[in-house]
Amino acid sequence: MTVITAPVRKTLELTCSPERAFETFTNGIDSWWPKADYSIGGTSVVEVVFEPREGGRIFEIHDDGKEFDWGHVISCERPERLVFTWHPGTDPHTPTEVEVRFTATGSGTLVELEHRHWDRLGDRAGSVRGGYEGGWVEVLAAYGRAAA
Amino acid sequence: MVTGARTPLEPLLDALGDGTRRAIVELLRRGPMSVGQIASLLPVSRPAVSKHLKQMQEAGLVTVEPAGARRLYSLEDRALVRLHAWVESFWDEPLRRFKATAERTERERR
Numbered sequence: 001m002t003v004i005t006a007p008v009r010k011t012l013e014l015t016c017s018p019e020r021a022f023e024t025f026t027n028g029i030d031s032w033w034p035k036a037d038y039s040i041g042g043t044s045v046v047e048v049v050f051e052p053r054e055g056g057r058i059f060e061i062h063d064d065g066k067e068f069d070w071g072h073v074i075s076c077e078r079p080e081r082l083v084f085t086w087h088p089g090t091d092p093h094t095p096t097e098v099e100v101r102f103t104a105t106g107s108g109t110l111v112e113l114e115h116r117h118w119d120r121l122g123d124r125a126g127s128v129r130g131g132y133e134g135g136w137v138e139v140l141a142a143y144g145r146a147a148a
Numbered sequence: 149m150v151t152g153a154r155t156p157l158e159p160l161l162d163a164l165g166d167g168t169r170r171a172i173v174e175l176l177r178r179g180p181m182s183v184g185q186i187a188s189l190l191p192v193s194r195p196a197v198s199k200h201l202k203q204m205q206e207a208g209l210v211t212v213e214p215a216g217a218r219r220l221y222s223l224e225d226r227a228l229v230r231l232h233a234w235v236e237s238f239w240d241e242p243l244r245r246f247k248a249t250a251e252r253t254e255r256e257r258r
Contacts, residue, residue, distance in 0.1 A: 008235060008236055008238070008239065010239050010240070010243055012243055012247055014247055014250050014251055015251050016250050016251050020250055021250050024246065024249055024250035025246060025250070028249065028250075031249050032242075032245040032246050032248070032249035032250075033242060033245070033246075034241055034242060034245055037241070038241070038242060111243075111247075113239060113243065115238075115239065118235075
C-alpha cells in the first residue's frame with residue numbers, strides 16, 4: 001500500500017523567467033487559481049491570497065468577508081523554492097505539505113511541485129464543513145484518512 | 149471536483165466520511181475479518197457493523213468472501229487506488245491555469 005502514500009509530483013515547463021513564475025504563483029495567485037471548483041466556498045469565494053513570506057498565510061476570502069485558511073508558508077526562497085502546509089478545510093495540525101521549485105532553464109523555467117506527507121492525515125480532527133459542498137476538500141481529507 | 153455535482157467518487161466519500169466506517173477500514177488493513185471480529189474490536193453493535201459494511205460494499209470499498217462458516221470482509225484496494233488517482237490529478241487544473249497566466253503576463257511585458 002506504500003504507493004498510496006507516495007508524494008504526488010507534477011512537473012511543468014514555462015517560457016517565462018523563474019522570477020515571473022514565482023511572482024505569479026504567489027502574489028498573483030488570485031489571477032489564476034480556479035476558485036469556483038477548487039475552494040472551500042466555491043462560488044462564494046471572491047479572492048485567494050498567498051502571502052510570500054515565512055509564516056505567511058494562504059487563504060480564501062468569501063463575499064461576506066469570512067476567511068478560510070488553506071495553509072501556511074514554511075519556506076519562501078524567492079525565486080527558487082516555496083514550501084507550504086496544505087490543509088484546506090481540515091486540521092491545521094496534521095497538514096500535508098507542498099514544495100514548489102522554480103529552476104531557470106535555457107528557455108524559461110522548470111517548475112516542480114511535490115505534494116507529500118499524506119500519512120499525516122491519519123489522525124483527524126474535525127474538518128470545516130459548514131454549508132459547503134466539500135468537493136475536493138473532502139476528497140483530500142477522505143483520501144488521507146484512508147491512506148494512513 | 150466540481151462543487152455540487154455528484155461525481156463517481158461520491159459513494160466512496162460517503163463511505164469514508166463516517167468515523168466508524170473509517171475505523172473499520174483501519175481494522176481491515178490488517179487483513180480480512182468477519183463481522184463478529186470487527187464488532188468485538190469496536191464499541192459498535194454487530195447489526196451496526198453489518199449495516200456499515202453493506203454501505204462500504206456498495207461503495208466498492210470492501211468485498212466479502214465466504215470462508216467456511218463465516219463471511220470475511222476485505223478492503224478493496226481498487227477503491228483506494230481510485231481515490232489516489234483522483235488525488236494525483238488534483239493539481240492538474242490549477243497548474244494548467246498557472247502556466248497560462250505566468251506565460252501570458254511575461255509576453256505582455258515585452
